[in-house]
Amino acid sequence: MEAFRIIGGKPLVGTVRVCAAKNAVLPILAACMLLHEPVTLNGCPYLSDVENMLSLLCALGCRTRREGKTIQIDPKGADGCVMPEALSSALRSSIFMLGPVLARNGMADFAYPGGCEIGARPIDLHLQGLRKLGAHIEEKHGRIRCEGKLRGAHIHLDYPSVGATENILMAALCAEGTTVLSNAAREPEVNDLANFLRTCGGRIEGVGTGTLTIHNSVLHGCTYAPVPDRITAGTLLIGAAMTGGRVTVADAVPEHLLALTEKLKEAGCQVLCDESGVTASRTGKLLPISRLETAPFPGFPTDLQAPMTALLTQAVGTSLMQEKVFENRMLHVPELKKLGADITVQGNSAIVSGGRPLYGAEVTAKDLRAGAALCLAGLCAQGETIVKNVRLIDRGYARFEEILKSLGTDIERIERND
16 A cells, blocks of 8 residues: 655745646546547546546547547447446546436446545436436446437526536537526536537537536537646645745636635735736745635635645634535544644534644545645644555545655655555
């Protein structure tokens, strides 16, 4: 088992560029199943989730090729309808394939998706949307079987689910007629999927709003660069603020990070957004944040809740962090407490009494973003911190230790026998 060994005490300083967002690349890869011509995607990160999605595409009949950060997909022979259970259990985003495979081949037989255990994350909104498009769906023995010809419909989501929005959007492009999807998610990665599909000839109106109008479209191949990863960018900006350093993320999109940068300012940090990217720095004390809650975009992203909770352990005073998106996303708190953090969890809220020193210890990543938070805490801790189970971090941060090392920190990947 691999782990990170971190020696704390060095600030994050420097300029970095981040790869394309994992949460943009994965649904775009799934959308390739709608096409019959090759696609080239630039800037794609080396992540276990991305590689698993490529394996899934191959299992369904696509031909894929990676050269560095460029991925080529040829979906011409993608007539597969049954997804291997092993790939599904390893990849939450396998659910994105349901709509495209059904739309392309008239049938899809999938196992329930896996991924990080951060909450129930039911797929009922995905299935409800596909049913409204005309799909007949059976759920039996841990598998989902969808059949039928799709037709446009008016669909309202009870909650602006990112995954459901993306699944319905992809399927609707091949449905007869026009689909209107209201209360759609507005996350940048949703907009990026829509922009990719429009580049392929998709007729989609209302991108960036809560209502999408999707017309039946004839799609073609293209070359596309998915949007930069705002979560990786945000994690590094939080790290700069937490360690008293200065980091510029050269290709970050300021509008995608506004909820974070405003909270960093509230915590006493300096934030600069210009043509060079987004820069965060801190010279004085970190200030507590009276109340911070996660919410769908443009609210504070749930994927930055754990790193931000780590930051608040260094703010002098008491802060309140409320998780409003997932019900089981405080798994980092017991591990942060091993480092000396003073945090009390009440339901989905964390009361952080900050300003106390952290001390190196052995901790374990319980999910992807929790693992990143522990790495940031280790950068502030006195002595040596060992972060175990880094395979979870590898699901969403491409060569995270190399990025942190390039910014002047003392971190290395090691082998462990436990």
